Amino acid sequence: MRSGRGNDAGLNAVERQAAYSLSGLFSLRMLGLFLILPVFALYAEELPEVTPLLVGIAIGIYGLTQALLQIPFGMLSDRIGRKPVLIGGLLVFAIGSGVAASSETIYGIIAGRALQGSGAIAAVIMALAADLSREQQRLRMMAFIGISIGAAFALALILGPILNTWIGVPGIFWLTMVLALLGVGIVIFVVPTPKESHFHRDAEAVPAQFGQVLSDPELLRLDFGILTLHMCLTAMFLTYPLALRDLGMDSESHWLVYLPVMLMSMLAMVPFVILAESRRRMRPVFISAIAALMLASTVLYGFSHSLLVMVVSLFVFFTAFNLLEATLPSLIAKAAPGERKGTAMGVYSSSQFIGAFLGGALGGWFHTHFGLEGTFLLCGGMTLAWLLIAWGMPTPNYLSNYLLPVGRLDEQEIGRLAEKLMAIEGVDDAVIIAEDGVAYLKVDLGIVDKDRLEEYAVQG
Incomplete structure (x- = not known):
């Protein structure tokens, strides 16, 4: 055999171009999905026939269509090529953004958001990243993309209220359409074209493995975790902006809360990530983060009348959220056999999107029946259930x-x-x-x- 030594010294030129361009593509799409998160609940109050449940469905419906279509789109890209599916998905996303931007009813916005989610290209991007990377560099490539997703989410929470002041929610939807079309240009002119595309079981789902993955108790425990995490995130933003408004803070000033909270929470989580991974204290750090998430949600339920408590609780919430968001994929990779990692990550990703949908639907229902604090009550109850389920997890193998x-x-x-x-x-x-x-x-x-x-x- 010829030695492959040296292949893991670093990304080569093609891999670097792929990492930057695919990360940018993913970030543009995530910005388009999340920019409305901190502002939509306030905007939707003025729409005709609106109810809290419909607001929740409008925010979370993208997760349902995304969960249903992302794995089939990945399989389709194995047959007809990555770039045609990417371009098609981005065009569907752009159409959905245009539908939402031009709609004057909550039902039209729900349809637009469903179309946005139907442009389900996450699995295709990961498959293309695998096509464009050597096996030894694939983990680094995926980590690069993962970091960009987190950065896009944080940026969306900060920019959403600012853009809302300048162009309003319809303008944000028009902007997301432009971002999607810009993504098409990136796919055509910037993303490298692989010499060949083929199936990668470390990055794509294998249908024959679904039974094994869905019957693995440790993987199911983690899938429930990411579902709960994104359920709470979506439910939180159904009422948190309304609570800030009720405390006398104008919507254009909400970024003054989100900016320091996001920056400080990202810094605060770093020592815990190091403790979990480098010092091999993953289980106590993971369990403590779930408990912190539950504590923050419970405090928000009981003390939503205090701005100081609201801000501090949001800081604790996002410190725990960012920590869990960073450690859950690592735990999935540790728990899944190497040849089933792609399928495990596919189910995990679908669970995340289903969680976003449930957070919108159930959060809206709880808001309807229990008021603003109802969504915080939902988050507290769900994280308590997660804590009880996660308590039985074994110490990870650190492999x-x-x-x-x-x-x-x-x-x-x-x-x-x-x-x-x-x-x-x-x-x-x-x-x-x-x-x-x-x-x-x-x-x-x-x-x-x-x-x-x-x-x-x-x-x-």
Whole structure:
């Protein structure tokens, strides 16, 4: 075999271009979805025939269509190519934005938001990132995209109230249409075109694996976690802006709350991430973050009449939210066998979007029947349920996925290579899929000698 040593030294030029352009593409789309989050509840009060439940559905409906279509779109891109599906999805998103922008009723906005979610390109972007990266660099590429998503969300919460002052909610929807069309230009002119597109089981869902993934109690525990997390996020913004307004804060000033809260919460979570990953204290940090989320929601339920308590509670909420948002994918990767990681992440992502929809629908129902504080009560109850479910989680194994290109091998060669890889200190599991030409390893990065692993790699 030819040595692949040196392949993991860093991203090459094509990988860097792919990382920047795909991160930008994902960020533009997430901005389009989240810019209205901190302002829509205030705007929707003036619409005819509006109810809190309809407001919640309008905010969260994108999650339902996204959850239903993202995996099928990823599979479609395996057949007809990544870029045509990306362009089609962005055009659907743009149409949905235009429908929402031009609608004067809550029902028209619901239809527009549903169309926005129907442009479900998340799985396609991940598949294209896999096409454009070497196996050893894929984790770094995905992490780069993940960071950009978090940054886009934080930016949306800050920019939403400011843009609302300048152009209003319809203007924000028109802006998201422009961003989607800009994304089409990025796909055509900036995103590299892969030499070939093929299936990547570490980044895409395998239908035959759904049964195994959906029957794994540890993965289900984590799927329930991300569903609850995004359910609470969506429900929170159904009433938090209204509560600020009722305390005398004009909507154009809400960014003065969101900006420092987001910046300080992102800084505050860093030591806990280091403690969880580097010091291997993941379980106590994870459980504590869920408890903090529950505490913040409960305090908001009881003390929504105090601006100081509202701000401090939001800081605690987002510190816990950002920490959990960062650690949950890591836990999924640790819990899922390497050859089933793509399917596990697909189910996890769909659970996240379903959570956004449920947060809107149930949050609107609780708002209707229990007032503004009802959504905070919903968040407190759901996070308590999550805490009880998460309490039984075992200590994570702190193993990482490592992909090694090994070329096409017969059964005897696969058996011999698996034995050699398992003999390397720090390798806990080695599954070689002949049709992929890839060894899916579970390794302890603190122990394993990557140079020894790379001796068994082949260059493409």
